[in-house]
Amino acid sequence: MKEQAKKYIIEAENLAHEYARRDENGDVTEIVRALDGVDVQIREGSFVAVLGANGSGKSTFAKHLNRLLFPTEGTLYIDGMDTADSENTLAIRQTAGMVFQNPDNQIIANIVEEDVGFGLENVGVPTDEILLRVEESLKETGMYSYRRHSPNHLSGGQKQRVAIAGVMAMRPKCIILDEATAMLDPVGRKSVLDTIKRLNQKEHITVVLITHYMEEVTQADYVYVMKQGTVACSGTPGEVFQNVGTLKECRLEAPQITQIVQELCRAGVSITNEIYSVERLAEELLRLKSGFKG
């Protein structure tokens, strides 16, 4: 199927979210506009990253995607369902599953496989089907060998993969990771990223990755950068990374490799902008150097 033919699974138009801050007496002290006219379109099966600093509105946006919040202005459709309509709550949450930041806050059962099956049990899926789906999800996230372990003794990255398995078992069309790697060490972060990348490529699950780590978005198909509740810029990772000034205003920083490529370009070295790995850059530079000789 051609990319163009795929429909939008997430469509936000002029989406806004306002809430009131109150003092201890309950009086409104301030109206905060956490989202301010956001337009986002995400195609089914794509891998989209939403980048933004702390307080940019990216987590508020994420919470709209499975109707933990709903628009105060504008519209948001998830797989054609209007999130303003409370009747759609369950269907939306089954379509868009969410993984949160803190691995310790979202695991509830004493055994890994019970935790993964919790959501299925809640919606009354027959036992045989639960067992089958739990096994499948744990295999997909590489946590099958831990199925009888207590989640307490897993590392942060492993806990997040269990949380992802719990979401996967519900067979959502879309999975949203709301800073799901922020509290992990580099090994844990890599294991989670590899897992979602695989789910995106093999199972064609739409992935929305919310993060402030720019090196995590290099593999995304498309990137939205948020700032003060608005989309500051968007494009492929290569396009977005070139906006050095905008990124700095957004309190973000490009990975070192990107910075090196840009510095070299500025110094007149003819090199393509779309290089994200050490190996690729070394290869490119060696080719350039041999060109100088010959």
Place this chain on the structure above:
Amino acid sequence: MSILLRNVNYTYGKGSSEEKQALKNINLEIHKNEFTAIVGHTGSGKSTLIQLLNGLEKADSGEILFHGKNIYDKDFSMKMLRSKVGLVFQYPEHQLFEATVVKDVAFGPNNMEWEPLKAELSTFGALKDVGIGEELFDVSPLALSGGQKRRVAIAGVLAVEPEILVLDEPMAGLDPAGRKEIFDLLKKLHSERKITIIMVSHSMEDVAEYASRVIVMNQGEVVLDGEPRKVFRYEKELKQIGLGVPQATSLMHCLAAQGAGVKEDCLTVQESVSEILKWLKRV
């Protein structure tokens, strides 16, 4: 010399099925006014190590000397040690609990039973050091941004005027600009206030830019210890234990491995760029 660890061992969950030797025969000397980074992946023993430094955990064997005095001696004052070696936990903002910023920061000095004037001076001094302005003094800590909360939490430790500041992943969860704010703060405390800094970090880029010394832990042991420029030569060894080197350094290693005649020990983007430009122009 400020802290010396001799043959330190630590095992947790002793006698249970979870028994694990977290630290194995650690010998280390932390010198005055160093800026030390401790790196190592989860479970390498780095958090246990820093909790030994202010007596929060006690070694099973071996000794720890603070200014030449054994901290496990009967007449050694742990209270003094804890005021001299300030420990900032991971996500320290989770421990803010007072009604206002000032009260929270003043908790330490008041707890030390300092005279009111001294306590007040050190409280305001610490808030000034971390760059929290007067307009926020009477605000609830809960109303602050993530970066501000963290700075208030660090001020709470600074207020008891430690000689050594030990921080467990002070940058975790902050965006790049927030990370830089905390790093610049640590750099200022280190250079202006002459506070010895020991911090656990996962970011090799940050370690390369800020630390004067890096200690690499693996499975309860110190495996590498030295200036970042020296330690980051061992990219292969670091990768084997789940760590790495800054991308800027890795790029130079990668080029050199394929025969390019470049200097390999670049640590920052600027160093690597100027070395690459020099190399490209060379005939």
